[in-house]
Amino acid sequence: MEVVITESPEAGGSLVARAIADLVNSRATPVLGLATGSTPLPVYDDLVARFDRHEVSFANTRGFALDEYVGLPEHHPESYREVLLREFVNRVDMPDDMLFTPDGWAEDVRQACHDYDVSIADAGGIDLQLLGVGTDGHIGFNEPTSSLASPTRVKTLTEQTRVDNARFFDGDVANVPHHVLTQGVGTILRARHLVLLAWGEGKADAVAATVEGPVTAMVPSTALQLHPHATVVVDEAAASRLRLREYYREVFDGKPDWQGI
Numbered sequence: 001m002e003v004v005i006t007e008s009p010e011a012g013g014s015l016v017a018r019a020i021a022d023l024v025n026s027r028a029t030p031v032l033g034l035a036t037g038s039t040p041l042p043v044y045d046d047l048v049a050r051f052d053r054h055e056v057s058f059a060n061t062r063g064f065a066l067d068e069y070v071g072l073p074e075h076h077p078e079s080y081r082e083v084l085l086r087e088f089v090n091r092v093d094m095p096d097d098m099l100f101t102p103d104g105w106a107e108d109v110r111q112a113c114h115d116y117d118v119s120i121a122d123a124g125g126i127d128l129q130l131l132g133v134g135t136d137g138h139i140g141f142n143e144p145t146s147s148l149a150s151p152t153r154v155k156t157l158t159e160q161t162r163v164d165n166a167r168f169f170d171g172d173v174a175n176v177p178h179h180v181l182t183q184g185v186g187t188i189l190r191a192r193h194l195v196l197l198a199w200g201e202g203k204a205d206a207v208a209a210t211v212e213g214p215v216t217a218m219v220p221s222t223a224l225q226l227h228p229h230a231t232v233v234v235d236e237a238a239a240s241r242l243r244l245r246e247y248y249r250e251v252f253d254g255k256p257d258w259q260g261i
């Protein structure tokens, strides 16, 4: 696993955005895995700036979201489809119909989950998957005890995750849905490159467990250790509990191998 420690979320966002722009420019039909939450916003902001400077076009890029809430009214501003349209897709030249999100409004959500994995495979798989991490080590909405081989499926959120996400719902945990559809850990592991981002002291334990802890379904982000090309980009505060952080600085500082092995 590559561990890159950056001086700020903006510096980390810019580093990752440059890698994404290079990838998009080098592929006829690039496929990105898009994450929500506050963590990837510096990446999206930097990609929009690159688009505004005519350095990159997303006209032929397909984007697959990690997850979606179940039970929100359609077009609710906090549905992840709306968040991704607002924070990224509609700020660049990516057509709305090139954004794919699990269908949290489907009558048959199990079928919708299966169809979602098929649509990722039909697109040729995900070239680069952006990931944040929950304070409990969830990726997408794969809560602790998620199978590390899971497909896209319905999950029930833990109280901790609903409390963490209440800030997007007027600060009231009662407004946060209980159920979600999420790419499974197995789905995520099929992407060709995983890039997990984390900023701030609040993520320091999750980052240390992800990178240096034992692989366990209790911390689904530890599944990154099973992937042949995973990059973790963190700021100083999020890196503060990594035992080998001086080693990572020496080996990877500012020069991750975005091409992989």
Ligand code: GLP
Binding pocket: 035, 036, 037, 038, 039, 040, 066, 067, 131, 132, 133, 134, 135, 138, 139, 140, 141, 161, 165
């Ligand atoms: C939600 C999302 C995750 C995200 C996590 C962390 O649970 N489903 O994909 O990684 O929040 O959010 P934040 O980046 O806001 O800390």
